[in-house]
Amino acid sequence: MKSQHIVTATLCLALVGAAGLAHADNASRQERLVQKLTERFTTADVNGDGLLTAAEAEGKMRFVHRHFSEIDSGQQGAVSLDQIKDFVAQKAMARGAVF
């Protein structure tokens, strides 16, 4: 009976450990995605004003170009990196992803 408790406790620790690792994987994956997004944004932002027009996004950030009017909800004619991140997070959550 005592050994059964030890096995159960070991299994619980293994599951918690696996969940912790999965969380760490998600966090580092998310960091890499944000870093990549930031790099691509900076490259696409030709005039360096911190905003992306549809023309700047074209050919460099296809996802942003395709969804430009949705991301640019205020019809400003340009989108910030934060607006893109918010939009990506909304899309990911709508798909049920942890983001």
Ligand SMILES: [Ca+2]
């Ligand atoms: Ca720009």
